[in-house]
Amino acid sequence: MYKATIAITLRPSILDPEGETVHHALTNLGHDAIEQVRMGKQAELWIEADDEAEARRIATDACEHLLANPVTENFDIHLERASASAK
Amino acid sequence: MYKATIAITLRPSILDPEGETVHHALTNLGHDAIEQVRMGKQAELWIEADDEAEARRIATDACEHLLANPVTENFDIHLERASASAK
Incomplete structure (x- = not known):
């Protein structure tokens, strides 16, 4: 059993209104x-x-066919052995 | 300048309907x-x-006060030096 931890990020050229909103809120909190x-x-994924x-x-197939948008997003897969799923 | 990459995950005891939906879709795709x-x-965060x-x-303060829900979510911060923000 392997656990794949997949980070799915917007490509740098794609605007990120959610990130800008969070940045604005953090600035308002004094950051x-x-x-x-x-x-x-x-x-x-287990x-x-x-x-x-x-x-x-x-994991790559899951990203390319469902998890990530190939036009706007990148993905990075980190694999580790796992004894069982988190169930 | 530091770049903090923060993974925000649901605590294991919290149900994850989005994850179950994705699992169902991946199973339908043959996985x-x-x-x-x-x-x-x-x-x-830069x-x-x-x-x-x-x-x-x-980064911890940002998680505790805005990014993560302390009741339902865990967060894990990975820090690295960065030359400049991605702007």
Whole structure:
């Protein structure tokens, strides 16, 4: 069993109104030191696979076909062995 | 300048209907090897701070007061030096 932690982020060229709203709110809370905010998604997948290469292939396929928008988003997959799902 | 990459996840005891929906969709796409999905958020903050301890304090404060729900969510902060914000 592998756990894939996937960060899905907007490409740098894509505007991020959610991030700008959060940045504005943090500035209003007094956080002048925060210069920029970008918001994204995280997906955690528990995958039954024989090896890390197969787990990565499954996670990549899930990103390309469902989780990420190939036009506007990038994704980054981090894999680790897991004893069981979080259920 | 530091970049804080913050993973905001639902606590394990909290139901995740978005994750269950994604899991269902992935199963329909043929991904039987994926046993569970949990969805979360990611925030990237560019912070002007003198040292890593100050950047961590600012990022933690932002999580506790705005980004994360202390009842339902956990957060995990990863810090790295950054040359400039992504602007």
